[in-house]
Amino acid sequence: MKLENARIIFVTIGLIGVLLFASPTIVLLLKPPAGQEFTELYILGPNHTFDYIPFNIKANVTYLVYLGIGNNVGSPCYYTCFVKIGNETQFLPNATLGTASPLPALYEYKSFVGKGGTWEAPLTFQVNNLAFTNGECQLSGMTINGVDYPVSIASAWNSNATGFFYNLFVELWIYNSTLGTIQYNNRYVSLFLNMTE
């Protein structure tokens, strides 16, 4: 082996060694690029599966689903979920504009989920007063997780889908610590409910 070749090998070993010793500091100084940051929001049926999701609803019967959140934001998050109800024609959240529904919230959940963590809670609901008159269904009373709410929402008969339809939906809001307020996260899940006699 020529001396010049040996010198090149020694210099290479030296550089690799210096890099290896510097790597712990480099890791502390340089943060790897974050992946896609998002939050999952889901509703599961009473068996924690997609089976038996309530659809045909009767008055004074309690229905159970599970509401869940998965935090893939890369840091702990403070979530607020608003449960709202409206008929077919009332405003749902606008996914294009990223705006929440203007309908008033009935029930809310607050949860703090760590980085990569999940959260799940039961959502039980019951419609208390249903009146069917002149091709219209009048909902005037609802219980969510044991709390009674006076509501007054009418739904006209949908002749195409044959039913009186309502949307029970959950909006996801996240606390923004920089602004010091909660913001709609442009995510919602809804249950399409057909009120029956």
Add this chain to the structure above:
Amino acid sequence: MKRQATKIGIAMVLVIMVLLSLHITPVKASNESASIEAANSSINQAFTNVLAAEKAGGNITQLLTELNNAGQLLAAADNAYRSGNLTSVTSNAENASLIADQVNSNALSLLNASIGKSQNNFWLTLVFSIDGAFVFVVVLFLVWRRFKRNYRMKLLGLKPKVVKNEA
């Protein structure tokens, strides 16, 4: 005359009582609203500090569990307030505030401890990197010198060999 004065007096008391009752309801509701607002503010502040502690490298698992308890109480207060049942609103909101204030205090302690720990960790890592790299380079240089000397000795130790020129 006396009877009429009594009647007027009773009527006035009744009117005052009705007016007072009209006044008391909104004041009560505004008290509930204020306690919810205070709890909200405490929880927001606590979460901001918990987030800072996490960024500084602290273990916030326990603090998040406690914040979840405070969040549940605040949500219960909010839900009761929306439903119009004001009986448990203030107590739930105040309990939420108490837990949040405790979490806030613990988060600040954890933040300070974590900042000190992460700074120590950073300096230790930096010293390890600089010292380690320096020692490695020095050792490699010494090895190189020894290698070069051996190489030259080997060259000097070679005996000249006469090769017949075929051309």
